[in-house]
Amino acid sequence: MGRLTTFSFDFDIKRSKRKTLAIIVKSGKVEVKSPLFIKKVDIYNFVAEKKSWIEKHLAEQEVKLTQKLVITDGYDVMFFGKPRRIEVIYAGKPKVEISDDRLLIYSRSNEPEVLEKHFSRWLKHQATEYMTTQTIKTARALGVEERLKEVIFRKTKTKWGHCGSDGTIQYNWLTMMAPKEVIDYLIAHESSHLIHMNHSKRFWQTVASVCPDYKNLKDWLKTYGHRFWTD
Ligand SMILES: [Zn+2]
Structure with a gap:
């Protein structure tokens, strides 16, 4: 026979008045959309x-599902690199306390x-309070306070920080979930761009002058950083 393949996943078959077969992979589930009269073997x-x-697709979604940040009662959320248990309290006026x-x-x-x-x-x-200061x-x-024009905050998808040639430093405020040393490394990194607008050897020497352990902290951000994304 050799016709029946075994699959590492389950899938549902939804028949409807349609002309072609289609597969949808969503939230870790597989669904086959099928015309009404088509043999199971063909599906x-x-x-x-x-x-x-x-x-x-299933593998990609699994990674996303397990690392998605969920703000719900009883879940943990990171702040300054430490997990904090979320407790929701009913109140008319919203506020957050840590x-x-x-x-x-x-x-x-x-x-x-x-x-x-x-x-x-x-x-x-x-983030505005801690990272700006x-x-x-x-x-x-670093002796370049006068070159710093402004510190702004954005939730960007690809970058933790950015330093513009006009002296504006931009941070992703989700960085506040990382350990303090990692946040301080990012600050050292962007501030050093006020002197060197590149990633040259001299740039890294400047980073090291205010953040000696920068190599490990840089690796940390690369390895774990994506876990903070909310979407
Ligand atoms: Zn850089």
């Missing part, structure tokens, strides 16, 4: 043909999207 053969494509091991979110709603909004606003505020301090230590 299986179609899935077998697309096997490696499906497996690739303790050593907890993150209290006062909110009228329990919806994850609402909670994420409160959390994001709070985290951005924390640290950047001024570091620029001062």
Whole structure:
């Protein structure tokens, strides 16, 4: 026979008035959309043909699913590199409070999207306070305080930080989830760009002058950084 392939995944078959077969991989599940009158063996053969494509998508989605940040009661969220247990407290006026091991979110709603909004606003505020002060301090230590024009915050997909030629330093405020040393490394990195607008040897020497352990911290951000993305 040799016709029946075994699959490492399950899939549902949804028949409807359609003309062609289609496969959808979503949230770690596989669904085959099929015309009403098509033999099961033909569906299986179609899935077998697309096997490696499906497996690739499932693997990608698994990584995303396990690392997605969820702001919900009882979940952990990182702040300064330490997990804090989220506790949602009903309150008319939203606010967020942090303790050593907890993150209290006062909110009228329990919806994850609402909670994420409160959390994001709070985290951005924390980033503005800590990272702006640290950047001024570091620029001062490097003797280039007057070159620093402005510190701004954005949630960018690809970058943790950026230093423009006009002296504007931009940070991704999700960095506040990383350990303090990693945040300080990023600040040292962007502040050093106020002197060298490149990644030359001399640039890294400048980074090392304010952040001696920069190599390990740089690796850390590369390895674990993507876990902080919220989408
Ligand atoms: Zn750089």
